[in-house]
Amino acid sequence: MTTHKRDYGDLLVLMALAGFTLWYLMDAIRVSSAIQNLLLILPLSLVVLAIVLLEVAIRLKQGTLLTRPDDGGEPLHRTLPVVGLFAAYVISLETLGFDVATVLFVALFLLLKGERNWLLLGGYSLAFGFGTAFFFAEMLPYPMHMLVLPD
16 A cells, blocks of 8 residues: 655645736736737636646545655656756757757657657657747747757
């Protein structure tokens, strides 16, 4: 039987996410309540808040909102490579561009976590990396350095 430890981390993250979402929404409404300014912010804020409430409700029903299994957590020797990979990703953004660096980061992360299906690994990395890069390139008002996609 698994023992449980008290853990407030998940609840704090959910509260912070809900709080930040509400603050951002209220600030956006305060600055301009025109419908075209809130067209993206309002629905996304409501979705985020609904997901937070759903997660809290599920955790309350399961009795796991303030506890976690006492499994010892992930060992340090498995966590440090991920931290190093993320540092390499951030450092490589300027050289490789956001698009290629993101594809490589996702692929290497999946490899570190044990994924061995090369079709899934390549397909997901390419779709996520280039999809994210395209989204940010279209949404952000300033150019991002890209290697493959146009800036």
